[in-house]
Amino acid sequence: MEETREISALFHLIDDPDIEVYSTVSDRILSLGSNIIPNLEHLWENTPEEAVQERIELLIHRLQYCELSQDFARWKALPEPDxxxxxxxxxxxxxxxxxxxxxxxxxxxxxxxxxxxxxxxxxxxxxxxxxxxxxxxxxxxxxxxxxxxxxxxxxxxxxxxxxxxxxxxxxxxxxxxxxxxxxxxxxxxxxxxxxxxxxxxxxxxxxxxxxxxxxxxxxxxxxxxxxxxxxxxxxxxxxxxxxxxxxxxxxxxxxxxxxxxxxxxxxxxxxxxxxxxxxxxxxxxxxxxxx
Structure with missing residues (x-):
C-alpha cells in the first residue's frame, strides 16, 4: 500500500504510551485492511524498540486473522466445503x-x-x-x-x-x-x-x-x-x-x-x-x- 501522510502519521503514533491514543491508532490501521501488512512489516524491520515491534506484530496478526475469518466464512458457505x-x-x-x-x-x-x-x-x-x-x-x-x-x-x-x-x-x-x-x-x-x-x-x-x-x-x-x-x-x-x-x-x-x-x-x-x-x-x- 502506498504510504500516505495519514499512514505515516499513524505509524509515528504506534509507540504512544497513552493506551487510548494507541487504541484509536490501531483501530484505524486495522480498518485499512490487509493491504497495509507490507508497510507494517517494513516498519517492524526499521524499529529497534522491542515493545514497539510487539505492537506491530500484534497488528499484523489481527489483520491476518480478520482475513482468515473471512476465508473461513466463504469456505463454510460453499455447497460442499472441501x-x-x-x-x-x-x-x-x-x-x-x-x-x-x-x-x-x-x-x-x-x-x-x-x-x-x-x-x-x-x-x-x-x-x-x-x-x-x-x-x-x-x-x-x-x-x-x-x-x-x-x-x-x-x-x-x-x-x-x-x-x-x-x-x-x-x-x-x-x-x-x-x-x-x-x-x-x-x-x-x-x-x-x-x-x-x-x-x-x-x-x-x-x-x-x-x-x-x-x-x-x-x-x-x-x-x-x-x-x-x-x-x-x-x-x-x-x-x-x-x-x-x-x-x-x-x-x-x-x-x-x-x-x-x-x-x-x-x-x-x-x-x-x-x-x-x-x-x-x-x-x-x-x-x-x-x-
Whole structure:
C-alpha cells in the first residue's frame, strides 16, 4: 500500500504510551485492511524498540486473522466445503504465508502412488490395506499422542513435512486421500477417539444412510497407525467405557464438523496467559463454522 501522510502519521503514533491514543491508532490501521501488512512489516524491520515491534506484530496478526475469518466464512458457505481446503485454512492461522502449492503437490504424489496400486477387483479391506501400507510403510507416517505443547502436530502442512501427526491430523490426511480416490471412508464421533470407518455405500448416496448406519460399516481404522478394528472390537470398547453405542456415534462427521474439532483441539495449545488471545481466536473460528 502506498504510504500516505495519514499512514505515516499513524505509524509515528504506534509507540504512544497513552493506551487510548494507541487504541484509536490501531483501530484505524486495522480498518485499512490487509493491504497495509507490507508497510507494517517494513516498519517492524526499521524499529529497534522491542515493545514497539510487539505492537506491530500484534497488528499484523489481527489483520491476518480478520482475513482468515473471512476465508473461513466463504469456505463454510460453499455447497460442499472441501476438507483439504479447510485444513489448510487452519494451518494459515500459524503460517499466514503458507505455500499451498507445495502441499497440493505432496498430496497429489501420495494419491498417485496409492491409485497405481488400486483396481476394481480389490475388496474393501484390500483397498484400505493398500492405502495404509503406502501411507505408513512407504511414507513412514507416524502417529503421536495428542500433545498440546506441540501445535505443529495438528497442522496438515507439518504432517506432510515431518511425516508425524496426531490422530486428528493423520486422520484428516487419510480422509483427504480417501476422498480423492473415491474410497468410502469417513470419520465418526466415537467418544474419546478419533476413528475412521469404511462404509458400504456408493458415492453420492451418503444422504441415503439409515438412521442407524452402524450396520453399513464394514470395519474401523485407527489413523494413528492404520490398524483395522472390527465391529466386535468397537462393541467391546463401548462396554469398557460404559457408554451405550447409540446411532449418533456411527454417523459420518461432516467436513465442517471435522474442521471445528481441529480448531478446538488446536486452540488448547494456546490455553495459557501469554497466548490466550490465540486460544480465543481459534474458538471464535470454530463458533463461526457452527453458526
Amino acid at each position: 476438507l483439504l481446503a479447510g485444513a489448510l485454512l487452519v494451518s494459515k492461522f500459524r503460517y499466514p504465508d503458507l505455500q499451498v502449492s507445495q502441499v497440493l503437490q505432496d498430496i497429489e504424489k501420495m494419491r498417485r502412488n496409492i491409485w497405481l496400486e488400486l483396481n476394481n477387483y480389490l475388496t474393501p479391506l484390500e483397498q484400505t490395506n493398500v492405502l495404509t501400507t503406502i501411507l505408513y510403510n512407504y511414507y513412514h507416517l507416524k502417529g503421536t499422542d495428542i500433545n498440546y505443547s506441540e501445535p505443529n502436530d495438528f497442522l496438515l502442512n507439518n504432517v506432510l513435512e515431518s511425516k508425524k501427526g496426531n490422530a486428528i491430523s493423520n486422520g484428516i490426511l487419510y480422509l483427504v486421500l480417501c476422498d480423492l480416490l473415491d474410497i468410502p471412508i469417513r470419520a465418526i464421533p466415537i467418544p474419546r477417539q478419533h476413528i475412521l470407518a469404511y462404509f458400504d455405500v456408493e458415492q453420492g448416496q451418503w444422504d441415503a444412510l439409515p438412521n442407524n448406519p452402524s450396520n453399513r460399516i464394514s470395519f474401523f481404522i485407527d489413523p494413528m497407525s492404520g490398524q483395522v478394528y472390527s465391529q466386535k472390537d468397537v462393541e467391546t470398547y463401548f462396554r469398557r467405557i460404559s457408554v451405550p453405542p447409540t446411532a449418533h456415534f456411527f454417523r459420518p462427521l461432516t467436513n465442517i464438523r471435522i474442521i471445528q474439532i481441529l480448531l478446538e483441539e488446536f486452540a488448547r495449545c494456546f490455553d495459557n496467559d501469554s497466548q490466550r488471545y490465540k486460544y480465543e481466536e481459534l474458538m471464535q473460528l470454530s463458533q463461526l463454522l457452527g453458526e
